[in-house]
Amino acid sequence: MKKYYEFIPVSGFKAAGVYCGIKKDKSKKDLSVIYSETKAVSAATFTTNKVKAAPVQINMKNINNDNTQAIVVNSGNANACTGEKGFDDALNMISTLADELNLSPDEVLVASTGIIGVPMPMEKIIPGIKEAASTLSPIGFEDASKGILTTDSSTKTVSVEFTIDDKSVVISGMAKGSGMIHPNMATMLGFILTDASITKKMLQKALSDSVSDSFNMISVDGDTSTNDMVIMLANGKSNNKIINMDNGIYNKFKAALDIVNVELAKMIAKDGEGATKLIEVNLSGGKSKEDAKLCAKSIITSNLVKSAFFGSDANWGRVLCSMGYSGGDFIPEDVELFFESKKGKIQLVKNGVGLSLDEKLAKEILLEDYIKIIVDLKNGEYSAKAWGCDLSYDYVKINASYRS
Structure with a gap:
């Protein structure tokens, strides 16, 4: 498999990104369209927040349709908590794109991200959709990846190329997310395309399982958004033998999808609002997969842990404390704990007891911008990974004036 940190064009897909006037800054694109020239099967996962934006509620229904051929996305306005008018606006976005591409509205999905509770400026969005539809291109994904961003500092794109039955297959993904990020998805949108031939049932299985170990294992600030979704389309243009069961070929496809997700x-976690460091938790020795995930998530979501890492303070007690209230089953007296970066690796806890600490080495390790927290529960064979970032002064500054 070949991995690329860019969006490699996928056979049969086109995209566009434009500025239509939702955002104040005219240099920032704010509307994107993704289009499959042929019918595609789709799969999705959605936010667990009880307060769901209109696009989420509509997509939760439309994702069950046999085919999907297009997605329209706007940034700068979440279309959440906007009442019946918000539903009508989301449906209007769908019908406008459907008319432009000669599709049924049932074949179009919609996504929004941005400020909550503000009416959609449809007088700007409708012309924007028409412009994007008229400029669709196989190389339009760079612009599309920009049109979905809010407070992100950069685009987030990854692609993997591999073979199935000697047929070249591509999975390419783009995402946005920087704040309001918490396990069980985040203020994030993800759009993943593939030319693999796969049934809708197996695509949904692959995406759901992959999201469980990727997007559902990141945290920036502990807030789960109203608009989160990950949508995946597969149009079958690679002409591989259709993946219709859980076998070796499916596992290969799933492994490639896992790399992308x-x-x-990790890009979302690293780009957390105000973040200076990417933190990765590698936890092993869990009694069960659930125990391992609970402990790993709890570490990465702890504001005290995140604050300590911002200050490069080797306050390992906060890590053990966060595991203790996670709900995961483990024996504290068995735990071993390490911190690691490119500056080295240091053990801080053995058999649940703190070790004599080389403060100088610990500081050097924690001053790096990519740090691993390595935990061995020594209580089983299950493991989990989670990703997050430090909590800085700038996070408060950004979110204190988000609407302005």
């Missing part, structure tokens, strides 16, 4: 998840 994990890398995108």
